[in-house]
Amino acid sequence: MNSKAIYLILKRASRGETPEQIGVEETMEEVAIYAELVKWKYLN
Numbered sequence: 001m002n003s004k005a006i007y008l009i010l011k012r013a014s015r016g017e018t019p020e021q022i023g024v025e026e027t028m029e030e031v032a033i034y035a036e037l038v039k040w041k042y043l044n
Helices: 004-012 019-027 028-037
Strands: none
Touching: 004 028
């Protein structure tokens, strides 16, 4: 996982994509990071 991947997750999440939508195209590790960000209220 690199900083570009995290940036892309944040970019997609900021457009309102859900973890499930992102998960279709991303790895489970990336979906887990997205879920943690939401959990800690960094997103939404």
